[in-house]
Amino acid sequence: MVNIALYKPDIPQNTAAVVRLAACLDLRVHIIEPCGFNLDDPRFKRVVMDYIKVSKILRYENFENFIKKNSKSRIVLMTTKAKNLIMFLNLKRKIFYFLVEKVLEYLTRYMKKLKIR
Numbered sequence: 240m241v242n243i244a245l246y247k248p249d250i251p252q253n254t255a256a257v258v259r260l261a262a263c264l265d266l267r268v269h270i271i272e273p274c275g276f277n278l279d280d281p282r283f284k285r286v287v288m289d290y291i292k293v294s295k296i297l298r299y300e301n302f303e304n305f306i307k308k309n310s311k312s313r314i315v316l317m318t319t320k321a322k323n324l325i326m327f328l329n330l331k332r333k334i335f336y337f338l339v340e341k342v343l344e345y346l347t348r349y350m351k352k353l354k355i356r
Contacts, residue, residue: 242267242312246302249275255286262290269309271299 243261248254248270261268276283278296287294299305 240267242269244269244271244305244314246271247273247275251276251280251283252286255283258287258294258296259290262294267295267297269297269299269305271302271305274298 243257243266245254245257245268254270254274254276258268260266278291284291299308
């Protein structure tokens with residue numbers, strides 16, 4: 240199963256668009272706190288519309304909790320600076336996509352510390 244994980248999302252409209260797309264594709268959205276807005280934010284609600292009722296949103300207090308609860312899953316960082324294209328990945332296991340261009344440096348350091356490749 241493919242999942243979408245958002246690390247510290249701070250733009251309600253973009254997050255809502257991801258939630259709406261995930262609801263249409265029956266995907267789970269994992270929000271790793273701190274989130275830069277409340278899910279009751281009018282900007283979020285305007286974009287997410289009624290899809291919030293059918294969406295599957297899981298929230299985590301921090302990145303460490305996310306890793307602990309999903310330790311058996313494969314994690315893929317998505318960035319425009321990637322050397323490998325996503326179409327060449329082996330998609331047989333559960334995957335989390337991170338849409339986190341702005342925090343890529345932090346996550347890369349953290350993952351090296353935990354010896355995650």
